[in-house]
C-alpha cells in the first residue's frame with residue numbers, strides 16, 4: 001500500500017495518499033500563453049504565464065513517474081457556440097470575442113490551434129483532457145465522474161490563470177469535498193498582485209479553500 005506523503009505548505013503541512021491524488025493542469029492553452037495569442041491581444045504580458053511552463057513540466061514528469069494521474073483541462077466552445085452563454089460571448093471588444101478569428105484560429109474554439117495545450121505540456125496517451133465551457137473545471141463537464149471512477153480524493157492544482165480558472169475550480173472542488181493543494185509556481189496570472197493575493201486567499205482563514213506549496217516541495221513528496 002502507498003504510504004502517506006507530507007508537503008510543507010501554507011497554512012499547515014499538507015498530507016496526501018499517492019493512491020488517491022491527481023494532478024490537475026488547468027487551461028495551459030496556446031491562446032493564453034503564446035505571444036500573439038488571445039491573451040496577449042487583450043494587452044496582457046504572457047511572460048508571467050510562460051514562467052509556469054518549466055516548473056509545471058517538471059511536476060508533470062514527477063507525477064507521471066509516480067503513477068499519479070494527470071488530468072488536463074481546456075477552456076473553449078463548440079464551433080457553433082451553442083455552449084457559450086450570450087453573457088460570455090458578448091464580453092470584451094467586438095472582433096476580440098470568443099469565436100472571432102485570432103492569430104491561432106478562432107478564439108477559444110475547440111479544434112483550433114490556439115485552443116490546444118502548449119507543446120511543452122502536451123498530454124500523453126491515456127491522460128484525460130476535460131473540455132470545459134466555463135471557468136470552473138466541474139461546471140458542465142465529466143470531471144466529477146472521472147475523479148469518482150479513479151477514486152481521487154485530493155487534487156494538486158496547477159495552470160492558468162490563478163484568480164480566474166484556477167480559483168473557480170478550487171472553489172468548486174472544495175465544495176464537492178476535495179482537498180486541494182495549489183502549487184504556487186505552477187499557477188500563473190497576468191497580474192502579479194492577483195497572483196499574490198489569489199494564493200493568499202486560498203490559504204487564509206486556516207485554509208478556507210485549500211493549501212499552497214511550491215513545486216519543489218511537491219516533487220520531493222512525489223519522488
Ligand code: C5J
Nearest residue numbers: 027075160161164165
Ligand atoms: C481566463 C482562464 N482567464 N483559463 N481563463 O479567461 O483562467
